[in-house]
Amino acid sequence: MATHLMVRRRDLLAASAAAVGIAFSAVSVSTVVAQSRTKTTYIMTGFTPGLVDGLARLVAAQMKDYAETIVVETRPGAAGRLAVQAVRAADADGSVMLLAPLGFMTLYPHVYKTLKYEPQDFTPVSIVASSPTLVTVGPKVPGDVRTLADFVAWCRANPTEATYGTAGVGNTLHFIGAMLGRSAGFGFLHVPYQGNAAIQDLLKGEIASAIMPIGSSLGLVQSGQLRALATTGPRRSSFLPDVPTMAEAGYPSLEDLTRYGFFVPAKTPADTVERLGRSIHEALSTNEVKSGMTGMSLEIESISTTAFAQLIGSESERWKAIVQATGFTPID
Incomplete structure (x- = not known):
């Protein structure tokens, strides 16, 4: 009788411990997920409300798995450079990103005498559209x-x-x-x-x-x-x-396409960049984004982070040669 009771008590203790472990595990996983999504995220654009701003809002609306709140902030001025500078100075934690034409990285370095950023200050995440x-x-x-x-x-x-x-x-x-x-x-x-x-x-x-x-x-x-x-x-x-x-x-x-892509500060952790890129690519596959792009006369374009970085390098060389061939004098 005592042995029987001891076994039952031992079983109950083991079951209780397992339940507590499962509960802690569930809390831990949900906490991690919540923490990765609760921080407000900002998408900066360098223009007054219009095409790029609308594109940012369209994609952001389908990125709820990345952040619960995504704010699209227009930062016009200096031909879009103010927005780029703001993202460069932001925390490299994936909470602030830039949506901009690739020319901000591939053309501007050859056009402006003084540029308060370099393409190397950013990690390219993904192209989303082209025209x-x-x-x-x-x-x-x-x-x-x-x-x-x-x-x-x-x-x-x-x-x-x-x-x-x-x-x-x-x-x-x-x-x-x-x-x-x-x-x-x-x-x-x-x-x-x-x-x-x-x-x-x-x-x-x-x-x-x-x-x-x-x-x-x-x-x-x-x-x-x-x-x-x-x-x-x-x-x-x-x-x-x-x-x-x-x-x-x-x-x-x-031949040329205006491509629009997402960038984050250069020191953003690789796993954060990967998670952001995955969220963007999933957003691009939704019917909402597809129909919205058509309404904006844009075509969806998506490439890997590695291919994106290589494209920026080759496009920068191409535009450098074009600027020099036209005899353009860099401006302030």
Whole structure:
């Protein structure tokens, strides 16, 4: 009888200990998960609310497994450089990240005299989207100009009218135009604007052409108010399948995509970078993000962290050569 009771008591103690162990294990796991998700995370963008801000919000809404609260903060100024500097100075713990065009890392170092950051200050996490540039002409150019070859011929015949508008000085759009004029052998005057103002002046006939992201004039091209001559992508855009690429038009060296990617401070732990990258890639696979990208005239693009870093290196060399070839003088 005593032996029987002792066994039962021993069994009860063992079961109790196991239950306590399981309880502590459950609390420990849930605590770790909670701790990894409770801290507010910030996505910085370098522009006023618009395309990049909207892209950040679209992807962030599907990253609940990474953080419970993700705040998208616009930090415009200095052509986006203020946002980059803010992320550079942030804690390297995955709580602050940058969403920006790759040109911030691949072009800006060759354009600005003094840059308060270096590409090596950041770890590239993932590209999320890309968009080709579109060359369009408006009412200033005769209606029978329908191809890029036609436009080049018109520019040569009308040198004082050969102008193109972009969203500022020293960006990829600016240099695509400069290289088109250089490659085709005609003077192509650059007229810089802020935001999408170039499209408005193009419609009014103030400038002959615009070199802008495809989304800035897609509706106007589809409605026939503007004529699209070429896109800079490696293949025809799904949004304008009838418009040839620069390569098809005879200028393969002008192939270019504006890619948007996430970056974190360089010393961010590898496991945090991996977790963030996984969360981003899972977000890109959702129907919400896919349909949202289509609405923004963007195409989803995702590559590994290693491939992303290699791309930044090769693109930096490419843009360095382009800037030097155009004779551009670095600006403050």
